[in-house]
Each structure stands twice: as structure tokens, then as C-alpha cells.
Amino acid sequence: MEKELRFSTRAKNYPASGIRKMFNLAAEYAVKYDDMIKLTVGEPNFDTPNYIKQAAKQAIDDGQTHYCPNAGMPQLREAIAKKYQPYWNGYTKDHVLISVGAMEGLMLSMMALLNAGDEILVPDPCFPNYYGQAEMIGAVAAPVPTYEEFDYRMQAADVEKALTPNTRAILLNSPCNPTGAVLSKEDVLAIAEIVRKHDLWVLSDEPYDAIVYDGSRPFSIAEVPEIRDHVFVLNSFSKTYAMTGWRVGYLLAPETGYITKMAQLQEGVASCVSTFSQVAATEALKSTECVTQMVADYTRRRDILIDGINAIPGFSCKKSAGSFYAFANIKAFGKSSQEFAEELLEKIHVVVVPGSAFGKMGEGYLRLVFANSDENLKEAVQRISTYVAEAYPNMK
């Protein structure tokens, strides 16, 4: 008989990830088949640029292998503050904390700002970890539906409807995982007005801010002076510089005192981020050439995937304005997104994530990652196209 493990209520309540479920299923298939195409993993398929790797190697040789201050290395904090000066020229290094990816920045800011029972509004569909993170501190993530007709951009009217007496914060994620939505300046200003009126915190999770298409630049809520005191920005090197495994992210606060407190929390969570990773991140910021190149490749890949699936009967997919995710509507097939994702895995060995893994509003959609090679994306489109023609001959 299996031994009963005695977890805390919090651990028991931690939500199981729907993305993980698909990964595990795909892993079972991968043992049997060697032709799987995985459009699931939310990370760049590029290797970290060489100049960044060189900086890390040099840092290790130079003995940068010890603890550093909880808030991060001064030179990196300084460089980030400089990068954000166009948002607000008051940002200094003391407004910046270096975190273990944006993930830990999110966690630290929730820990610092929310109490048990507080609600934080999140977009639906969204990055599912927001729910687990809120759960870990006894807070509640409450969904704000986002709609395909608005290109999945969160609308102020829907935020207003989701408010309750317990609402303390709102989480924005533009560009958005999983929908690729980028909030317009008008969207942001309308939400900012609600933030002001109801005195809410804003956690603006922006790890895809550099991965945008068609010349659009995401407008950050940190650029709205009237609510500056409410806004915390979370960002990271993971996606922009293809550095997911280095675990370097950062958080910007509107007052240095928040950073002092969060650095204390950091002491109990991770102490600090790996020092040679921070040296490499400082070097990364010195150039954006590699980012421009990667975005050019993502642009082509977005078109291969989205134009390709839009030509398949039953599929319809908006062009993602940012990120490397496509969010395809599959409602015409009349199946749940989990069933349809499993069908594609089983029949044609193409792995995608069911939209339902990202929230109730994701039902009827699939998330496909186009951070993959041109060849794989073309092959995936071809397989789906052939399969749909055979299995759904009457689909229009």
C-alpha cells in the first residue's frame, strides 16, 4: 500500500498544471515514436548568444562565484534602471531588485503586497502559475475574461465587473502568454483609471516586451505617471535573450523602500541570484542586435504557423501581436481542447497545449509555440492539414 504523505493544506491546494499534463503525455509517446513535433515549450529555441556565454565563463574564471547582495549586483541594477528611464526618469538602481526569473519577482511582489484572502485579478486565459503563486500566500487569483473579438486584450469594462470588496491588485501581462495579445495605450489608460479609482496594486509582468511584431511597441502601465505609486514591473532575460536556464529576472518598484523590504524577503527565499549569471545579464544588456535577429526569425515563424493553420478548415487564429505563442480557435471541431490536443498527439504526433490549461476562457482553443524551426513548423502545419482533410472531410 502506498504510504500516505502528510502535506500542508497549502501544498495540497497547489493547482496541478494543465501544461505539465500534456508534457507528461507527450513524454510517454516520445518513448515510442521519434517523429514528435513539440509546439509546447514556452521558451526560445535559440541558444544564448555567444557574447553572453563568454561573459559568464570569464566571470567564473574571475571568481564571481560567491553570494552577492540580496537585491542583486549594483552594476546590473544600475543598467536596468537606465533601461527603464524612458518609462520614468526617477528609476535608480535602488528601485530595482534582481530576481530568479520573472517568476520569483512575481512571488516576492505578491508576498510583499498581498495578505491572505486578498484577491488579485488576472487575465483569463493566462500563465497558469499566477494561480499557484497567489495560492502559496493564501491570496486568490480571480479571472478577468478576455475575448477573441478584442484580440484577447483585457478590457477595462471586464476588469470593473470582476472587482469585489477583496480586490487589492491586478496583474497585467502584455504581450500575453498564451494569447499573444498586446494591450494598446488606450486599453492601459482605461485600466489605469480603475487602478486609481480603486487604489489597486499593479503587477505588470512583461517578459515578452521585446518580442513584438508589426512595429508595435507595448505601452507599459509603468509609463502612466498618475498611478506610478501603484505599479511594479516584472521582467526577465529569459525570453528576450534566450536565457531561460540562467534564471535572471528583475523587479522595478515605485519607491526604494519596497525594494529594501523585498530584499529581506529575498534573503529567506533564494538569498540572491547566481552571480556569474548576473554578470552575463549585465553584458547582455549592452547589445540588442541579437534580439532584433531573433525577433526577425520569430516574425517569419509566426507567419509560417499562423498563415498555415488559417488555411486549414475549422481553424482560425489571430495574428499574435507579441510573444511566440499562437492561440488558435478550434471550436468548429466540437471537441474540448484537451480532447483535440490529445487527438493531434495520438494521430499525428504534434504536441500542443489545450487552451483550457490557461483558464476557462481558453476552452475551445489550442496554444501553439512558434519558437521552433521553420522546417518543424511547416511539417506540423502539413500534418494537421492532411489529418483534418482525412478525419473531418466535411469541415469548411
Ligand SMILES: Cc1ncc(COP(=O)(O)O)c(C=O)c1O
Ligand atoms: C507570462 C510569463 N510570466 C513569467 C514567466 C516566467 O519567466 P522567467 O521566470 O523565466 O523569467 C513566464 C515564463 O514562461 C511567462 O510566460
